[in-house]
Amino acid sequence: MTDIPNSFNLDGEPIPFEPGQTILQAALNSGHFIPHLCAHPEFKPHGSCKLCIVVVNDRTGASCTMKALPGLEVQSDTPDLNHRRRTLLQMLFVEGNHFCPGCEKSGNCQLQALAYDLEMFNDHFTHFFQPREVDASHPDFFLDRNRCIMCELCVRASRDLDGKTVFGLAGRGRDLHLVVNSASGKLGDSAFAKTDRAARVCPVGAILPKEVGFAKPIGERKYDETPISQLAFTCDWEG
Amino acid sequence: MTETSETTDSILAPIIAHYGGDPGNLLQILRDAQEALDWLSPETQGAVARRLDIPVTRVAAVVRFYTHLYDTPRGKYRVLFSHNITDRMAGSPALMAHMLKRLKLKRGVVSDDGLVSVGKTSCTGMCDQGPALLVNNRAITRLTPRRIDEICDLIRARAPLANWPAHYFRVEDNIERADMLLGSAYAPGEALRAAIACGPTGMMAEMRKSNLRGRGGAGFTTAVKWEACRDAKGDERYIVCNADEGEPGTFKDRVLMQSFSERVFEGMAIAGYVTGARKGFVYLRGEYSYLRAPLEAKLSEMRRNRLLGMSICGVPGFDFDIVIHMGAGAYVCGEETALIESLEGKPGLPRIRPPFPVICGYNNQPTVVNNVETLCKVTEVAIHGGLAYAGTGTRQSAGTKIISVSGDVERPGLYEYPFGVRVSQVLDDAGAYDAVAVQISGAAGQCLTPQEFGRRIAFEDVPTSGSFMVFGNTRDLFEAALNYSHFFEHESCGFCTPCRVGTALVARIMEKIHSGHGARYEFNELTRLHQLISTSSHCGLGATATNALQDIMTKFPTVFDRRLIKRDFEPGFDLDAALARAREVSNRDDANAHLAEGVDA
Amino acid sequence: MNVRPPMKKLKVATTSLSGCFGCHMSLLDIDERLLELAKLVEFDRSPITDIKTCGPCDIALIEGAVCNSENVHVLRELRRNCKMLVAVGACAITGGLPAQRNQRDVGEILQRCYVDMPGAQGRVPDDPELPLLLDKVYPINEIVRVDYFIPGCPPSGDALWKYLTDLIGGRMPRLDYQSFRFD
Ligand SMILES: Cc1cc2nc3c(=O)[nH]c(=O)nc-3n(C[C@H](O)[C@H](O)[C@H](O)COP(=O)(O)O)c2cc1C
Ligand code: SF4
Ligand code: SF4
Ligand code: SF4
């Protein structure tokens, strides 16, 4: 047992890991990027966005939920997987209403940054153009569901770190949407506070502070100059 | 906080008390609350949340997940036509149109007087006696225009369902070919006593020898599952009978629950005996609500006969009892981890696997999930012994298999054969004289061509969870493929990107082709989406959602060729129709106010 | 970057459907390289030349989304006459700003703007010369086949230059990371 080294191969390179770590965690810890959206080191894996898919022994799986095991042969940075990831991004773009030029998160958005890094030139599919609700009832923050990608990071943050359970997802299939735990369903009537962890966890521009939009000029934003695949190891993981 | 009217509160209080105020019973509570209140208003949801001391978002998540829970007012009479392809082939679209016309209604819209609404629902499991509909969760089969007229009259007369003619609600077994299971007599307690005679370890050994494999689809060896559960660490263990039977075209579990339930329950008790579980659940799909009362009666009877409850058959320490949980319209809840979430009163979102339920299932305890038919087979293993059981069927597929046959056949119903039977044999027996295709295992399965009818039903050749939907030579398989695409779009739980968005995109492309706007481009897009969805989805639903479509595309090329009539890409909608609203408000109808379809002349 | 002139000058058409001409301005923003571009290509129908109908072309650059019946006509004409159709900018690619109206019913919008608003003219214009609005604003690839996409709102001059010279030079067009932008 003990003489098997805790290491697997990622695109041919050996990756060491601690027992219990997922493939994604181990890869990121050793400076190897695998695209991801719903995974976050502070929270339990969720496995919904599927951006982190890898191929292990001919089977595709989400690397954020797969445990690292000694000797695995993992493929990640392949044309086929990157093509699939690009298609997944395009799905997220046509499902929501992402008007980047008008979005305060632009330049600091992980969805957009992955689209840049994976060279997603267009949204490709037919847009759903589904109306989604915007909630500006809270004095400090607003919710723009048009940009929500259902990653449940805010749900996990509010429940597991803030102890408030402000957010939840409800609905099935395409009806899935963010709901707020208050009698009116409005953020302003909920226990949400600007100091919550949930206020700073959204990877896209769906939960944003009021009155600080476009704080940094174009060119100085997080992903303007450097791809997310290089920043993932230094950045603070916060929006 | 919203106030709750006293009436709502007085209705909710006893329901919640009945379920021990346990949020784990949220789905059951909401089902009963809706039964009493017709729909689940925000006020009701708030009151339930407060009484259970859970966030209202959790209540909303459950209400919005299950199709048969309503957060908008519904008619006193809620009519839902089964939308499965076999019901459609039997004429259900025309019948629904007829009813809508008679009641002067639009589909899905409640009548002004709040009396009635008419809509569609996924396969109701009545494919051998369709077309079928559900009225307030009760199935009515064998619909004809005349029966629709009668139903309309009853609704308009506001007749309580209890006063409707009883034969409307009769559901036939239609057993056309019986073998080991359907053809054997039941002696109460025989199987249980045989298992007890072997002892838990001995019975497990018999299970191993029998090589019984699960009938729910994946064909997992039952003994391996049970052993894993028995050996897993846990405070409690659970046996779950999967009676969700959501796979379109499948209705064998309905018959087993209706006429063979004692065997299912004995099978569960034996599983409990062998694994050390003391509690079992039957997860019964909402569409089969009519079975609940007779099943409860059967459970009571078995308790009286000491076949369930404490010290079963007088064996001290052999305690096992069964609770029935109802589903509420969600195909994904047949997936075992989604089913467990649903049992815990949550939306049926499939969990991350591993850990598998045998290690970490219901309430994070070791849990066996078995199909209804699998559990029936357990009683055969107990009675005849593992070796005898393994004597029927093929090497890798022991025993007999029940197949639900529907569609273009003379004698739809259940057919039980030893594994290894050829597809053609089943078709001959059922009277499928002009079959051009057979959809095996429902919308998630494969579509066979006549060249493949010589293949055998077995895990080593054509595996099946147990259904044949037969298409005769007048049928257009495109209609079937379109129907499946709508099914999966509707049933995707929405958790993961490829399935949530992908099934919706597939449905759109299929609609585009259906409406005559398709080109080769759309065909290629479907192929590409299939490759992504089937490999990258989170659970079996997404993994299989495009299988039948892909089969029809590749094995029946003319089905699509005939529909791909455009030489070049064009919009998926009629451009001229897209101007209609603007024409209307600007009061125009001049030549410039129109656009021709396709490329300009 | 040095680009060898192709044997024959490529013919380029450009148009702005429902857009703000920002993408066209960006094209002018390639500054002195415009002269170099002029050595490689010849402009047909384009706001730059003021030619209003399009003959056979090699490349069409399309700015803007498809918002009304006239946009449909122009887009189809360009698709018919051009070998390569290039969607330029957020509006052409995603619907962009014009598509922000898609959350509402177009009839309601016309009614609000022309009838209900204080100071409105009281009736929705019905002049047959006016193009009618589509129910929704569409990205151009939902109306016709599109071969290439240059993202940005607008794409920078550098992005356009790089992409077009790749295209003209017969290379697979790529953008540098810094010019790959959705805003
Ligand atoms: C989307 C989906 C739906 C399913 N539906 C059912 C079902 O209705 N009944 C069933 O027994 N198994 C169903 N299954 C299979 C179950 O997950 C599980 O494998 C089965 O209940 C195990 O029982 P068995 O070992 O006796 O076959 C479904 C699986 C998936 C992925
Ligand atoms: S959330 Fe990101 S991708 Fe969406 S509009 Fe904003 S910047 Fe663009
Ligand atoms: S609001 Fe943001 S963090 Fe929350 S689910 Fe949506 S995308 Fe994720
Ligand atoms: S594959 Fe479909 S049903 Fe399964 S988890 Fe994903 S969205 Fe849900």
Ligand code: FES
């Ligand atoms: S990061 Fe793994 S599925 Fe989202």
